[in-house]
Amino acid sequence: MATQGVHWLASYPKSGNTWVRIALACLGNAGRLPDLGKPDELCPNAASLEWMQDLLDLPVGDMTPGEQALMRTEACRLHGTATDGPAFLKIHDAYDAASFGPVPGAGTILIVRDPRDVAPSWADHLGISLDDAIALMARRDFAIGLPGRQQQHHTLQRLGSWSTNVQSWLDHAPRPLLLLRYEDLQAQPIACHRALARFTGYPIDAALIEKTVAATSFQSLQAAEAQSGFKERGRKQRTFFRQGQAGAWRQGISAEQADRLWTDHHEIMTRLGYGADGTLSDVPDHALPVR
Template identity: 25%
Template sequence: MIIWLASYPKSGNTLLRSILATYFFSNDGIFNFNHLYKIGQFPSLKHFNNLGIDTSNVDEIYSNIIKAQEIINKESKTLKFFKTHSALAKINNNFFTDIKNTLGAIYIVRDPRNVVTSFANHYQIDVDEATKCLINEKFWNYKNDKVPKTFLSSWSQNYNSWKQLNNKRFLIKYEDLIANKKKVLIKLFKFFESLGPKFDLNMIKLNKTIKSTEFEKMKDLEKKEDFHESILNKKTGEKIPFFNMGPKNNWRLTLDKKNKKIIENHFKNEMEELGYL
């Protein structure tokens, strides 16, 4: 069964993946990128290559999205984590997932005023364009050679869509994860137990994991090693650092008044609900 690590892009999903991958897949609680890669992304083209479909056709991919998950779950009965940025929505008349393939979900959310500047930097667009993406309820994320087009919807609709799982969804605010990792993670492990699987929480390993996944340490590691998920600068061909500003990203210093107002007006209800306003 699958536990989804769901979020809008640039909301802290990679940090959460890093923590969970290091805890579950390392022997010593010390982060490296090879552990991170053990939590893959869905949808990815590799999940559809053996289905005999045209993976360049978005309709065919989403017509087979449940089938791809069924195959993943049949191949291994063990618990699986998958990162996704997809909204939990009906896509081309097909639901993104169902209760037969989903054990639960962790949804990580971040103040959209910080998301928008990070989104702009990562996708090499200006903040005006990034804001249009965040408020577009029909927005599909960009495809690449590994990941097909993914239906995100708007920042608010993406967040709200995952509420459908009710008590099978665990919400993490990025800001809380940064401020108090241990407290958030202990609550997360209790959530895991509520889903059925039993976890013997190893506090020594968890403490090592927390320390080794500090943002600056991962940023330094990216400078020394190749991180497969970073993208190339369209003009220079050089890799854009994936770990850019992280917790230091402060919308008060980087976001212009026009886009700030647009975001706050469009997402007023959700931002008040989450304590961002």
């Protein structure tokens, strides 16, 4: 049985968060794929003003960013205490205990992806150049949802750099923690989905897990998006489920761009098993401090 409280689904953008959210929806729905045209069938985005407003019955869109931050903490708290069954929340912010406040936590699912693959996907989602995306990924003060047009749908999200974002969750997020690498989800989907089911309290049922793996294959998701669309697709994107290949950076970015990403993030990449040459090793035991 799942622990009472919020399971944080944490990641830097374009690292596989949506993929895991869809898998959780399948595990809770007999392995059937949810309607991607109905985002309410997935777990909420903790930064969504619409979700906060519906839950709190308050006009949060008219509030200042500081007021919205307080309301988000309250919405997360209510979601964790009032949800019947496992409570999940998607989040892209770097972890900050002072900002999250007293939210009852059941644990953290941290999804990571080689930043050399994140960068092209992030650039496509934002409609910016690859070099600009790489620069944003290195900014420790980077935030999205700033006041103005961006704030129509989401409150301020303090992402930080790719490295500081991932490290904040690795070292300080509510425990227990399940680390899922995008590359392992592709290479070992049965094992990863079994671990996901065990961690969140869903049945460890072979047939259910096999159905979930089949339903969440990239081909299945592309077909579902083509049929019903997907609300989370960026305004400048042709498709949300664009490529989804681990290691595509070898053909998609230049050697200089790959070197820049390695220089910016090699400490956390090494900690997670990502090699300079693209090799992938096991995550060392000391990479996940337990508390």
